[in-house]
Structures are given as structure tokens and as C-alpha cells.
Amino acid sequence: MGNTTSSTSPSNPKITAHDKAVLQLKLQRDKVFKSKQKLEVIINHETKLAKKFIKSKELEKAKLTLRKKKRQESLLNNLERQINTLEELIDTIEFKLIEKDVLYGLEQGNKVLKEINNEMSIEKIDKIMDDTADAIAYQNELSERLGTQLTNGEEDEVDEELRLLEIEMGVVKSTPHVIKEDTTKVKQKLDSIPVVPSNIITNEDQEIGGEEEEEENDNRVSQLA
Amino acid sequence: MSSGRGISSLTSKDLSEKYQKLGSSVLQSQKEHLLTQLQVFQAALIQFKNEYSSEIVQNQEVRTNFSEICIAFGIDPLVVASSIIGEKNSSTERTNQLCLKIIEICTQTRSINGGIISMQDLLDLINSDTWVNQDLHLAFQIKDITTALNHLKILGDELQIVTLGKKDYIKSIPQEISSDQQKILETSDIMGYVTITILKDNFKWKRIRCQSAIDELVSNGILWLDKQNGHAIKYWTTTWINK
Amino acid sequence: MNDIKKTGKFEFPKVYNFPPFFTEQPNSNTFQSQLEQWKDVIIKYCKFNKLFALSITGKPLESEKDELDNYEDNDEEIDDDDDDDNDNEVGNNDFSIFKNDNINRTVSNQFIRKIYEFLIESEAGEWIDLKNKNHGILIYWYGIEEWSQILYDWIDNTGQLNSILTIYEIRKGNLSINQEFYNMNNHMLIKILNNLVNQGKATIMKDENNNIVGVKFGGV
Numbered sequence: 001m002g003n004t005t006s007s008t009s010p011s012n013p014k015i016t017a018h019d020k021a022v023l024q025l026k027l028q029r030d031k032v033f034k035s036k037q038k039l040e041v042i043i044n045h046e047t048k049l050a051k052k053f054i055k056s057k058e059l060e061k062a063k064l065t066l067r068k069k070k071r072q073e074s075l076l077n078n079l080e081r082q083i084n085t086l087e088e089l090i091d092t093i094e095f096k097l098i099e100k101d102v103l104y105g106l107e108q109g110n111k112v113l114k115e116i117n118n119e120m121s122i123e124k125i126d127k128i129m130d131d132t133a134d135a136i137a138y139q140n141e142l143s144e145r146l147g148t149q150l151t152n153g154e155e156d157e158v159d160e161e162l163r164l165l166e167i168e169m170g171v172v173k174s175t176p177h178v179i180k181e182d183t184t185k186v187k188q189k190l191d192s193i194p195v196v197p198s199n200i201i202t203n204e205d206q207e208i209g210g211e212e213e214e215e216e217n218d219n220r221v222s223q224l225a
Numbered sequence: 226m227s228s229g230r231g232i233s234s235l236t237s238k239d240l241s242e243k244y245q246k247l248g249s250s251v252l253q254s255q256k257e258h259l260l261t262q263l264q265v266f267q268a269a270l271i272q273f274k275n276e277y278s279s280e281i282v283q284n285q286e287v288r289t290n291f292s293e294i295c296i297a298f299g300i301d302p303l304v305v306a307s308s309i310i311g312e313k314n315s316s317t318e319r320t321n322q323l324c325l326k327i328i329e330i331c332t333q334t335r336s337i338n339g340g341i342i343s344m345q346d347l348l349d350l351i352n353s354d355t356w357v358n359q360d361l362h363l364a365f366q367i368k369d370i371t372t373a374l375n376h377l378k379i380l381g382d383e384l385q386i387v388t389l390g391k392k393d394y395i396k397s398i399p400q401e402i403s404s405d406q407q408k409i410l411e412t413s414d415i416m417g418y419v420t421i422t423i424l425k426d427n428f429k430w431k432r433i434r435c436q437s438a439i440d441e442l443v444s445n446g447i448l449w450l451d452k453q454n455g456h457a458i459k460y461w462t463t464t465w466i467n468k
Numbered sequence: 469m470n471d472i473k474k475t476g477k478f479e480f481p482k483v484y485n486f487p488p489f490f491t492e493q494p495n496s497n498t499f500q501s502q503l504e505q506w507k508d509v510i511i512k513y514c515k516f517n518k519l520f521a522l523s524i525t526g527k528p529l530e531s532e533k534d535e536l537d538n539y540e541d542n543d544e545e546i547d548d549d550d551d552d553d554n555d556n557e558v559g560n561n562d563f564s565i566f567k568n569d570n571i572n573r574t575v576s577n578q579f580i581r582k583i584y585e586f587l588i589e590s591e592a593g594e595w596i597d598l599k600n601k602n603h604g605i606l607i608y609w610y611g612i613e614e615w616s617q618i619l620y621d622w623i624d625n626t627g628q629l630n631s632i633l634t635i636y637e638i639r640k641g642n643l644s645i646n647q648e649f650y651n652m653n654n655h656m657l658i659k660i661l662n663n664l665v666n667q668g669k670a671t672i673m674k675d676e677n678n679n680i681v682g683v684k685f686g687g688v
Contacts (some may be wrong), residue, residue, distance in 0.1 A: 012665060012668050012669070012670065012686060013630060013666055013671045013684045013685065014671070014672040015671055015684060017672075019632045019684055020673070022631075022632040022634045023634065023673055023681070023682040026632065026634045026637060026682070027634055027635070027681055027682070028673070030634050030636040030637065033636075034636075096632065110522060203565065219538025239648075242666075255510070289537035303536050335497070336498060336500060336501035337495040337498065339495065339498065341492060354641055358537050418487070434567035443493075443494055443495065444494055444495055445495065446493070446497055446498040449486070449488035449489075449491070449498070450491050450493055450494060451487045451490070451491050451573075452491045453490070453572075453574065457490070459487065460488075461486065461487060461488045462639055465483055465486065466486045467482055468482075
């Protein structure tokens with residue numbers, strides 16, 4: 001609704017406690033990573049130094065340097081393992097956070113589904129159906145009343161026009177009173193509508209007219225109430 | 226939650242900055258939009274020119290209107306004129322437009338060469354122009370430029386051909402070049418630069434004579450100053466930029 | 469740490485080999501076009517070599533390298549005699565854009581300052597530290613808005629919206645290796661992030677020393 005207006009004033013992403021924890025872990029990882037890089041430089045340098053000592057035949061010194069290098073290499077291994085652990089942890093947390101989001105999404109979806117189901121309770125549907133039936137009956141009687149006031153010839157003309165319109169439009173469209181939920185039932189009833197009045201008029205003509213009128217009035221009152 | 230941000234966003238400075246940003250981004254997108262439209266128009270005009278070239282040439286009124294439209298849309302009239310070849314008027318028309326191009330390049334490069342450009346450099350610049358080069362596949366020659374310059378004489382001697390040594394230059398500034406300065410320019414073209422000592426040795430001038438001639442050339446932007454610690458000052462000719 | 473060695477060398481424009489280009493020209497029109505051309509050279513050179521900052525003398529600046537460089541420096545005396553193989557970084561360290569060895573020309577400090585001021589004026593540069601200009605200058609081969617967009621698009625395209633990222637990770641992380649902002653100068657990145665914060669697209673996170681260390685990007 002008001003979405004368009006609210007999105008023009010941006011709101012920065014919020015930092016949660018989870019975020020802070022992840023940041024700490026990542027910072028830690030960066031730190032270890034930097035020490036690792038530093039160590040790599042040193043090891044690289046030590047190799048050069050050892051080569052130099054070998055060249056100048058200072059074997060003892062060369063050995064010492066290599067020993068140092070060995071130690072640093074195991075340190076390097078350690079660091080790499082640490083980085084790995086940290087990254088695993090970060091990944092797990094991030095994954096869990098996503099899982100949490102998914103769970104939340106599922107929950108929300110479920111809630112909405114329930115609400116929709118409540119909306120569509122059986123009683124409500126029944127009531128709607130009843131209303132629809134009433135409306136159809138009213139329409140029925142209205143047609144009848146109109147029918148009684150028309151002469152046979154006129155009635156035929158109406159029939160003719162209806163048929164022409166039907167042909168023109170292809171199929172009969174549902175009446176505006178009909179509510180969509182129960183289309184099949186309504187259709188069934190609808191189909192019978194145009195047939196009924198014409199039958200009455202041609203066969204029984206005006207005899208029933210008076211009675212019908214009274215009944216119809218009652219019906220109308222009850223509907224208005 | 227984000228309450229701090231909410232309050233700070235109310236301060237007017239922040240707000241006006243945001244408006245400005247928005248404004249400039251809107252302007253930018255409008256500009257881009259207009260540019261594309263312009264390009265479409267330009268393409269359409271060139272298309273039109275190709276289809277109705279004879280009409281444009283023969284009918285004075287159409288021609289005037291058409292070139293006015295072209296100029297309004299930033300299409301080089303040289304392109305229009307020179308692409309209509311084979312008609313009587315075209316060669317003068319083409320020369321006229323070449324004149325305009327020459328003036329344009331002389332003006333554009335003045336901040337680099339002080340208003341003196343060698344014939345060859347000028348020609349290269351004209352021919353490297355994308356309109357001339359890629360859209361028309363034209364290659365002008367020195368004699369085209371000389372013809373064009375002869376036409377320009379009617380308008381006064383703003384553009385002059387100056388011959389220094391074996392090379393021709395086009396001068397687009399009103400200042401006269403003294404014979405001393407001519408010698409300096411001629412000399413500088415040999416090695417790219419001159420120094421006071423070179424001038425003194427070659428022409429047996431007094432130091433002050435060399436200096437004043439050079440100073441004027443430098444302050445006019447014709448020679449470029451080259452000063453490095455522990456070295457004699459050199460004065461370079463701009464024709465050597467491309468070497 | 470290994471910088472990807474440049475494939476091919478940057479080709480300077482012809483004017484870079486024109487000796488007086490390195491001297492401030494007295495004619496003001498000439499000087500103005502000279503400044504324009506210097507700007508052009510610097511921007512293109514920096515973009516080509518992925519440099520984000522230059523020292524006050526025109527040498528490439530890398531903010532992160534400092535500590536490591538110290539190591540190299542300390543040991544310099546030991547291994548400089550027999551070092552023939554891969555030590556071109558040291559040679560590179562001596563390079564300045566304002567020094568052209570081919571023609572033996574150097575731009576004076578005074579002139580460098582004017583060129584830098586011109587870059588800043590035309591929004592292609594910014595002092596790293598306004599109070600101490602000797603710290604060098606940031607070179608914007610893309611404008612700050614453009615960089616913001618590039619960075620944000622990358623975050624979006626790599627599905628990192630709403631994730632926490634460290635500044636170090638953006639500059640040096642495995643994910644950003646092939647990005648144009650890889651190895652970006654710290655100061656520059658902070659400026660870009662601040663710009664994104666102002667647009668409401670990001671929130672920055674500080675450590676206990678009030679340094680900006682992390683960022684969270686959000687959707688708009």
C-alpha cells in the first residue's frame with residue numbers, strides 16, 4: 001500500500017547480534033590469514049638465506065636456518081588448520097541463519113494458509129450458497145412476473161431476441177448475482193431459467209398469474225428484510 | 226533499531242544532499258536519453274543525405290535547409306558537403322568545409338602548440354577525424370589544404386603558411402614571427418629542441434638576443450620549456466610530440 | 469600476496485616521451501592542457517596497473533603491504549648480492565610515474581603538487597589524509613558513485629546481500645580476486661562504503677578502536 005512512498009527513504013540494513021558474532025569470527029580469520037601470509041614471506045626468505053649459506057660453505061648456519069624454517073612451516077600448517085576451522089564455523093553459522101530464515105518463511109506460509117482456510121469455513125460457504133439460491137429464485141419470479149404482463153407474441157419476440165443474442169455472444173454469461181465460488185451449481189440452475197417462464201405462459205397462461213403475484217410479493221419482502 | 230538513522234535523516238543538510246543526488250541522477254539519465262535520440266537523428270540525416278544527394282545539391286533551398294539542420298544536430302557540414310561528389314558545386318563546397326575544419330583544428334590545438342602547426346600534423350589530424358576517415362573514406366592531401374587556405378585569404382590573413390627551412394607550417398595567431406624566431410623554430414626542428422648555447426654558437430648572437438626571442442616563443446606557447454636540475458634549459462618544438 | 473604480474477606493459481601516450489612534458493609550462497593555456505594530459509596519463513596508467521593510490525612522489529601505494537614490506541626491507545642487505553631471480557618488486561618500488569628514465573626526466577615536487585591538486589579539482593583524486601598530504605593521493609579511475617555501483621552489484625550478484633563481510637575480505641578475499649576492486653586501497657574502500665551507507669544500502673561495523681572493519685549490505 002504505502003510501499004512506494006516508504007521505499008524512497010532508504011533504511012540501512014540492521015545489525016543483529018548474530019551479525020556481530022559472525023564479524024568477530026571473520027575478523028579472527030582475517031588476522032590468522034595475515035599472520036599466515038607473513039609467515040610465508042619469512043619462510044621464503046629463510047630458504048634464500050639457506051641457499052646463500054650453502055653457497056658460501058657455511059653449512060652449520062645453513063642447517064640452523066633450515067631448522068628454523070622447518071619450525072615455521074609446522075606453524076604455518078597450524079595456522080592453515082585454524083583458518084579452516086574458522087571458515088567452517090562461519091559457514092555453519094551462515095547456513096544455520098539461512099535455515100532459520102527458511103523456517104520462519106515456512107511458519108509464515110503456514111499461518112497464512114490457516115487464515116485462508118478459516119475464511120473459507122463450511123458455514124460461510126453454505127450461507128453464500130443460500131444467498132445465491134435466493135437470488136436465483138428472486139430472478140426467477142421476476143421473470144415470471146414480467147412474463148405475465150407480456151402478450152404471447154411479445155414473449156415470442158423476447159425469446160427470439162434472447163436466442164439471437166445467445167448466438168451473437170456464443171454462450172450465455174452468468175447473471176451478476178452469482179458468486180463465483182460455486183459456479184457449477186449456479187450454472188445448473190441458470191440453465192433452467194429461460195425454459196421455465198415460457199413453459200408456464202404457453203401452457204397455463206393467466207390462471208396462475210394472480211396467485212404467483214401474491215407469492216412473489218411475499219418473497220420480495222422477505223428478501224428485502 | 227534504526228531510530229538514530231531516522232532522526233539524522235531529518236537534518237536538512239542531509240536531506241538537501243539527497244535531493245541533490247536525486248536531481249543529478251535524474252539529469253544524468255535525461256542527458257543519456259537525449260544523447261541517444263541525437264544519435265538516432267544524426268543517423269537519420271545521414272541516411273537522408275545518401276538518398277537525396279542530387280536533390281540537395283541542385284536545389285539551393287533544400288541544401289540550405291538541410292545543412293542548417295545538420296549543423297543543429299552537430300553533424301560536420303564537411304561530411305555533408307564532401308560526400309556529394311560529382312556535382313559542379315561540390316568541389317568548392319568541399320573546400321569551404323575543409324577550411325572550417327582547418328580553422329577548427331588550429332583552434333583546438335592552440336593550447337598545445339601555441340598556434341603554429343606543421344602542415345603534416347594538420348593533415349594527419351584532419352584525416353584521422355573519424356567522420357572523414359571512417360564514414361567517408363576520404364584522405365585529403367597537402368594540395369587540398371593549400372587550396373583551402375587560398376580561399377581563406379579572402380577573409381583576411383588570419384591563417385598563414387609559414388615556411389621554415391624545408392617545412393611548411395600554418396600559423397593561426399596574429400603575432401608576427403620575427404626572422405630570429407623563424408631561425409629558432411627552424412633549428413629546433415632538427416633535434417627537437419634548442420638551447421641558448423646552440424643559438425649562440427650557430428648564429429653568433431648575443432645571449433640577450435637569443436633569450437628574448439626564445440622567451441617570447443615560450444610565453445606564446447610555441448616552444449615548450451624543459452628544465453631539469455643540473456642541465457641546461459632546453460626549448461622544444463611541439464612538432465616533436467609525435468616522434 | 470603475489471600481485472598478478474601485468475600482462476603486457478602499459479603504453480604511455482606519445483606526450484609522455486616529450487621531455488618538456490615534465491616541466492611546468494609558463495604559458496597558462498599550454499599549462500592547462502598539460503594538466504589535462506597528465507590527468508589522462510595518470511588515470512589510464514593506474515587503471516591499467518590496478519593502482520588505487522600514489523605517493524606524494526608518484527610511486528604506487530599499497531596500504532596493506534606495509535608490515536610485509538618492513539620484513540623485506542630489514543633483510544635487504546643480506547640478500548642483495550646474490551639475488552638474481554624474482555625480486556622485481558624491489559625494482560618496481562622505485563618506479564614513479566613522474567620519472568621517465570627513457571628520456572631522463574623528472575617532474576619537480578612543486579609541479580607534482582599542482583597536478584594532484586588538478587586531479588582533486590576534477591574529482592579524479594582525493595588526498596588520503598587532508599591534514600597530511602604527504603600520505604599520498606587516491607586515484608579514482610572510476611568515480612565514487614561508479615565504484616559504489618560496481619561494488620553493490622557484485623555483492624548482489626554473488627548473493628552476499630545481508631551477509632557480514634570484513635573490509636579485508638572485500639579487498640583480498642578469494643571471491644573478489646577477479647574483481648576490479650581487488651586489492652583496493654583501504655581508505656578508498658571506506659569512502660565508497662560510506663557513500664553506500666548514505667544511500668541506505670549498507671551499514672558499517674566498527675571494532676573497539678573505532679576502526680571500520682566490517683559491513684553489511686542490504687536490499688533497497
